[in-house]
Amino acid sequence: DADVTQTPRNRITKTGKRIMLECSQTKGHDRMYWYRQDPGLGLRLIYYSFDVKDINKGEISDGYSVSRQAQAKFSLSLESAIPNQTALYFCASQTGEYTGELFFGEGSRLTVL
Amino acid sequence: AQSVTQPDIHITVSEGASLELRCNYSYGATPYLFWYVQSPGQGLQLLLKYFSGDTLVQGIKGFEAEFKRSQSSFNLRKPSVHWSDAAEYFCAVGGGAQKLVFGQGTRLTINP
Numbered sequence: 001d002a003d004v005t006q007t008p009r010n011r012i013t014k015t016g017k018r019i020m021l022e023c024s025q026t027k028g029h030d031r032m033y034w035y036r037q038d039p040g041l042g043l044r045l046i047y048y049s050f051d052v053k054d055i056n057k058g059e060i061s062d063g064y065s066v067s068r069q070a071q072a073k074f075s076l077s078l079e080s081a082i083p084n085q086t087a088l089y090f091c092a093s094q095t096g097e098y099t100g101e102l103f104f105g106e107g108s109r110l111t112v113l
Numbered sequence: 114a115q116s117v118t119q120p121d122i123h124i125t126v127s128e129g130a131s132l133e134l135r136c137n138y139s140y141g142a143t144p145y146l147f148w149y150v151q152s153p154g155q156g157l158q159l160l161l162k163y164f165s166g167d168t169l170v171q172g173i174k175g176f177e178a179e180f181k182r183s184q185s186s187f188n189l190r191k192p193s194v195h196w197s198d199a200a201e202y203f204c205a206v207g208g209g210a211q212k213l214v215f216g217q218g219t220r221l222t223i224n225p
Contacts, residue, residue, distance in 0.1 A: 004156070035215075040122065042203060043157075043215040058212075090156060102149075102213065104156030 003027050006091050006105035014113050019078045021108045023091030031094040032074040033102065034058075034066060036087045043090065049074055050096075081112040115140040117206050117216035125222040128196055134189040134219050136178075136204030146187040147205040147213065148178055157203060163187065174198070199223045 004025045013019050025032065030051045035043040045058030047066040055066060063085060067075045078085055088109050092102040116139045126132055138144055145164040149157040161172025168180040178189045187204060201220045207213040 033212075040217055042117075042119075042217040045212060048212060092157075101159045101162070102157070104149075104158070106154070106156045 002106065003103050004091055004093055004105040006089075006108045008108060009106065010109045012111045012113065013081055015080075015082055017081050017112075019081050019110065021076045021089055021091075021110070023074045023076070023105060024072050025074075025091075025093040025103070026072065027093050027095075027103055028071070029093035029103070030071065030096050031100075032068070033092045033094070034064075034074065034076045035090045035092065036060065037090060037107070038087050046076065046089075078110075081110075083112045086110060086112045115144070115206050115214050117204050117214055119202075119204055119216035119219050121219045122217070123220045123222065125224060126194055127224045129193050132189075132191045132194045132198070132221070134202050134204075134221070136187045136189065136216060137185055138187060138204070138206040139185065140206050145207045146178075146180060147207075148172065148176070148187075148189050149203045149205065149215075150174075151201045151203065151218075153200070160189070160202075194221075194223055196223045196225065 007022045033048045034046040044060050049055050049068045065077045088107045091105045094100045094102050118137045147162045148160040151157045160176050161170050163170045163180045171177050176191050201218045203218050204216040205213045
């Protein structure tokens with residue numbers, strides 16, 4: 001089984017719908033991240049959490065919210081999806097060190113029509 | 114603010130040829146530098162990282178990278194590429210209390 005699991009892997013939705021992307025990790029890591037990948041733009045940080053009580057905005061948090069339900073679970077929500085949120089979303093976990101490796105899930109591809 | 118530039122969006126090399134992917138960074142202090150690889154349909158996997166010591170670092174899959182402070186570069190190299198190396202490669206910089214910032218990525222195509 002994967003260390004970092006994302007669900008769903010693919011989702012097509014309509015403008016205005018609420019969408020939740022879920023992430024769980026079995027590494028026992030405190031730090032978790034949500035990134036968005038767009039062609040030619042690399043990965044951009046949406047939100048990150050250093051422990052269950054710590055949630056921080058990344059560079060592109062507008063239109064998104066997150067919930068850290070437990071050390072192992074970190075969910076990303078789009079309250080009212082719009083077409084320019086069509087992208088590939090990655091969750092990652094990390095040890096409690098800034099030099100630590102990020103472990104990525106396989107991604108959730110979201111299409112907003 | 115820290116930033117990473119990968120000048121080459123797409124590179125094509127022949128199988129067996131050598132490879133160098135470029136990465137330039139901007140960071141005010143000693144950076145932590147990383148290379149990740151993304152195979153088609155997969156998440157990102159760490160190839161190698163540098164945060165201190167020997168400026169030539171070895172990674173998985175036969176890759177290496179050299180940190181050159183004077184040039185603000187951390188280029189990735191491989192002496193002989195294999196068809197399985199076809200993927201997208203991301204350079205990232207971080208350090209201290211800073212989170213990782215990723216470059217735009219370089220897509221590598223291998224010709225048989």
